[in-house]
Structures are given as C-alpha cells and as structure tokens.
Amino acid sequence: MGEFETVKDQLKKRFHERGAWGLTTSINLKKCNPATIRDAEAIKKYVRELCDLIGMKRYGETVVVNFGEEERVSGFSMTQLIETSLISGHFANASNSVFIDVFSCKWFDPDVVEEFTRKFFEAENSNAKTVIRSEEWFEEAVEFKKGVSTALQVQKKLHSEKSKYQQIDVYETVAFGKMFSLDGVIMVTEADEFCYHEMISHPALCTHPNPRSVLIVGAGDGGVVREVLKHPEVEGIELCEIDEKVIEISKKFFPHVSKDLGNPKVKIVVQDAIEYIKEKHKEYDVIIVDSTDPVGPAEGLFKRDFFINCEKALKDEGILVTQAESFFYDPQFISGIFEKTRGIFPVMKYYYTMIPTYASGTIGFTFCSKKHDPEKDLHEERARKLQDLKYYSTGIHRAAFVMPVFTKKFFK
C-alpha cells in the first residue's frame, strides 16, 4: 500500500488538528437478518462486542425497548451510554433495516464500526456517514437536478432572516470568504463573484456601440452596478430590485460588491421589475437581468411576456442579457427559453462563464439583441480600456460564445 493520505487519514487529521469535540458516525443497513434484529439479547451482544472492538467503556446497562404501535416504525430501539458518549440504534421490522449512531468524544475508526455492524446484522448493504461535531457545513439546496449538491465549510453564520420574498443567510466560509444564499442557494461569494458579475455585464456593454442608459433587474447586491460603472459612456443606471433586504445585507456584509450602489449615476427602485418594465418604452440601451433561479419570486422573469416588454423598453440598438442557468443541469429550461422567446429579438445567443460555487461550475446567459451581434460587433478598443478586470477580456468574450457540441441542440 502506498504512503499517501486516505480519506480516513484526512478525517482523523481534521479531528485532531481542529480541536473537535466529537465524532458521529451514522450507519444505515438494509436487508438485515430478520431474526437478529428482533432479538434483544443479540442486540446487547452487538453493543458489547462493538465497545470492546473500538475500546469504548460502557456506562450502565444497554437499554433495548420495543415499539409496536405502528407497523411502519415498529421494532427495537437501543441506547448504550459509553464513557465518551453514546451508541444508539433503531431496528425497523417492516423493512429489516438498522440505523446505528456512534457519537464519541474519543477518536474511533468509522470503517471498522461500519464493517463490524454490517457483518453482525448480516446486512445486504450498508452506508455510513461520519461528521466531525463542531464543524459546520453549508449544503446547497438540491433544486433542479436532484441528487447533486455543493458543500462549503462554514466558520460562522453571520446573519439569517426571512424577508418578504425569501430566506436570506450570510456565512463566513473557509474557502470562499463571505457568502450569501437565498432560499438555500448560493448567490454571491467574495472569492468568485467576479466571474459572474463581469460576465453578465461586459459582453453586452462592449457590443453596444454607445451604452448610456442601463436597466439592471435584480442584482441588489450591487455587483452588476460596479461592473457597469467601469464603462465611462454609461450616464445613468436604474437598479430594479424587488427585495430591499438584499441591498441592506450586501451593504452590511459585502462592501466590495455593493460599493457603488451610492454612486450618483445609480437610481435604486425597490419594485417588481415585471411591473416596472411594462411602463417603459425605448428608454434603455442595455437591460441586464441578474435573477435568482426560475422558481419563486424570479419566475416571471423567464416568461415570454417579460422578454416582449424588455424589447419594447429598449432603444433601437438595445441589448438584453438574462441569467439562464447551466447547460449541464438545465438543458430543458434553456431549450424552453429559446423556444418560447422565438422571434422577439433578431439576434439571440447563449454564452457562459465558469464559477466554482454555482451548481456544475458554470452558468450561462441569453444575449438578446435588436441589431448588434456579440460575435461580430465587439468594440475591441473600448473593451481593452476597461480597468480592474479579473475574468473578462476580448479573448474571453469570443470564447464564451463557443459551446460544447452536446449543447447545440438546446439553442434551436
């Protein structure tokens, strides 16, 4: 065997280095021996042998009690105090499943516990999850593509509130600095927000020949405002954000993102953009829709009517850019957008940015234009003059419209 670090080595190191208080291993066993899980003496024997195996000192008796009221949940429950905490178990007769938890302040080997437990109860299969008690992890809500999630280790939860529209949480993360989530979905992290904010802003502004008037929808954090203001041609920005709490939170926790919200060129409108846009006619050169995912408050921003109203609100050379999800996880959504908005804008394209904390590591945008083509009409000189960029360049502008082969069918 090689002299390298295994997953368990890493866990053990984290446990010892970070002054963890304890360790919990939760084991699920399926299709166990029905006789064993119905035998209180066998369960007690399991506890004795397990404690001997991992060097835990039992404290008091093993408690084994039977619940029988409801068929679905009937079976034994077991608890055994140990000198460094607790071993507990639940034995589900209906499915012959076993659920064991070992919580200990003293290090033990989770693999040894799982293997012994699986063999003892003769389970057909098992899985185990071990967590270090005292470590906190944020796990992104599993929304579009059920079954995949990004987990970020958290140093501290800084803020939590329910606004009129959504659940807002702010965390200090280990790897990405401060992060805020809406309804459990990662929105902004200090470390990678530039990937998103530069790429939702500059392709449109560098394609439009003279962007003076810009409407930004959503984006109450201020990131898009900051990028748009890098273009000296821009004379006025309206920011239409439905949830003023997002603005507040960003001002308080994300000064580098929100720093230009007070710029005199910026007018903040706290309102539903779906209503706001209805009254606008040929007012803007560029509209940027920095929405959340197309569920909840942002749903209407992905409907045909909204695209029609944006077209009307744009001047004759106008450009609309909207957040449009990941081509890895949301192909049907993307196809849907392209189908249902057909014919509204003469030029309609899709482009992407890479961003590690967003699901799949990439997110895309629709580029809807009345006249100018982002792949032909890039204003190279203006783009090259932009300051303080960490992602966007003229090369990236062109590359971002080149799609992997499998995505081509989404954009018909």
Add this chain to the structure above:
Amino acid sequence: MGEFETVKDQLKKRFHERGAWGLTTSINLKKCNPATIRDAEAIKKYVRELCDLIGMKRYGETVVVNFGEEERVSGFSMTQLIETSLISGHFANASNSVFIDVFSCKWFDPDVVEEFTRKFFEAENSNAKTVIRSEEWFEEAVEFKKGVSTALQVQKKLHSEKSKYQQIDVYETVAFGKMFSLDGVIMVTEADEFCYHEMISHPALCTHPNPRSVLIVGAGDGGVVREVLKHPEVEGIELCEIDEKVIEISKKFFPHVSKDLGNPKVKIVVQDAIEYIKEKHKEYDVIIVDSTDPVGPAEGLFKRDFFINCEKALKDEGILVTQAESFFYDPQFISGIFEKTRGIFPVMKYYYTMIPTYASGTIGFTFCSKKHDPEKDLHEERARKLQDLKYYSTGIHRAAFVMPVFTKKFFK
C-alpha cells in the same frame, strides 16, 4: 411570503415521497449558559418541553448522567427514548458546548427544534444538519482546497475494494449514472466523462500532423483509448497503468468507457509509468498523462524528471499532454508545474475543459510540444472529420486555450 418551495419544503417532500424511515437533526451549540448545561433538572425540563413542542411522546425516564474523568470531555450526557425513536444530548463543560441529536421516524420541523434548543441553552450560536435516514450521499474527499466538497446522492454502492495502490469505490448515483472514485475523489461518471476524455485527447491529436504512435499513462478506465482510436492515423497505442484493478473495474462497470481496451491496436502495460518511460527514446508522437491528483501514487508524474523523460521518449514533432488540476483551486500547483518544467519543451500552454463533477467544475491540462503550437497548427479538416463527439470541436479547441484574466500570472 411567496408561494415557493423553501429548502425545508424540499426536505419534507423528499422525506414523504421517498418512503424515508426517519430523520436525524444534529445540532451544535456554542457558548451556552454554563449554569443550564450543568443542571440535570434543567436538561430534563428541556427534553419535556421539546417533546411537547414537536409532538413526540416520551417513553420512560430522561436519563441524565455525568462523566467527569477527563476535563476535555466532562459534562452530562442525556438520552430520552421517544415513541418514534430517540433524543440525545451531550453537554461539554470545558467549552460550554451542547450537542443534541433528534432521531425520529415521524416528521418534525428541524428549524423549530434548532431555534428552541438555541434559546433554551442561551447559545451564542448554533448550527444544525438534517439528514434523511435511508438516503445515501457520496461526499468527495476535501483535499486541496479544504472546505469545499461535491456531494452526489447515491442509489447503491456497487463495489468497494482496496487495491495495492488505492481505495476504489463504485456507486450508482441519482444524477450522473455510475461513478467510480479513487481514494474518495470522483474519477469517472457515465454522464460527464466525455467532457474530460475528449478534451485530454483531441487537442494534441489534432495539432500533431500525423499521430501514429501514442503512449497513454494512467487512464486504465479506457476513456482516453476510446477517444484516441477515433483518429484513423493512430497505428499503435500503449496504455501504461499502474493499477490493474482500475482496468478490471472499468471493464465490469463502465462498458461504454472501456469498450476499446481490447482493440488490437492497444497494448496494455501494467507498470509504473515513471519507470517505463525511462527506457524509451523517440518512440511516440503523442503522450497523454491521465493521472489522478498529484498526491499518492501519481505524485511522480508531476515532477521535472518525468517531463524530461517524456521529452526524450517523444519523436521530434512530439506532444505531451498532462492532467493539471483546476485554475480555481490549485493556482500554486499550476504555477509550480510551469516553473519547474521550464525549458524542457519549446511550446508550453495550459487549456481547460468544463466538467461538473470535478472540483470547481473545470479541470486543466498542460500542452507541451516540441514544435507545433495548438493555437496555430490545428488541423481543421482532420478535426472536423472526427465522429461521435459530444464536447470537442475546432471552435472549442481554440476557446479552450483562452484563460480568464486572473489566471495569467500562473503561467509565467
């Protein structure tokens, strides 16, 4: 409040729809009221009130015992059987921390439990994690960038073994089909392997004017072999894989990836490539190094000596491509490669592919070439003739070498 699905709604839906057996919420509280956590009667009161609040029927007495042997872990432990399982707690005097677990077969509201618990013990802060018992999730080992991980829901664990070199596990995942991991790190999933295998192979083969002889290092799964064989010019492939178990596993579980391992053009060598390459002199047109991460068995594949030996093993127009990690998570590693291999190859570049199950959603490659420049010498016509591609195209070839601005400093 909007009529949308919150994280809790989603959890509740998963609980009910998927026939879960139970729910565990683990709460960590820090900086609690020192008097309360040292008061057995208060702890019993907490249990009574919590059970009333979430409608749980207590079964027997609340057990509260004190452990005092070791200062670090001294304090009360509590268990309370409930008719649908168990509430347990540990009270750590040294840090005034509290750890509560509620395991129940009946649905309860995890937020209500956390809030009540935090208030009862007057904790300065709390965090809680809720898992559905019976759901299994694979969490990628947290390796380079501590504090971030990808989690995939698993339907079934299909295989697990410790080879001479590494831990190999195979899972059926909900979102990505079959997946195999080495030492806890995701290697191949059925759904997105093409992003990696096409992009590690075709840029070199389409830049070389006449690739006939190819050495592949690692890649025992067969994915690179499958891609290289799409080039009719290739007459012979040597696959040098250190771990024959990887080949076995791929043949058994990933037929679409391994399907060409038996092709008569392919010679499989089970050996350490670091040794194998030392004896080679101007034998190959292209060498592709599809290694695991640069820890453990693959470490030597990232050393200057190995690059020197590859240069020697390549013919005069030869090209070497190596897996080279993510520019988001491994900037220092990438800088290191570029520094320590300076001067070996006249042309040295970096390019990337997007792949959702790899950390950060992207991974890069070094492109080391004796003569031909991938950005100037692409053989467009040959590239366009390639069949069965899902990612690579001539457009993607060019776009893949365009880097976000912040990465430029890594490649000096």
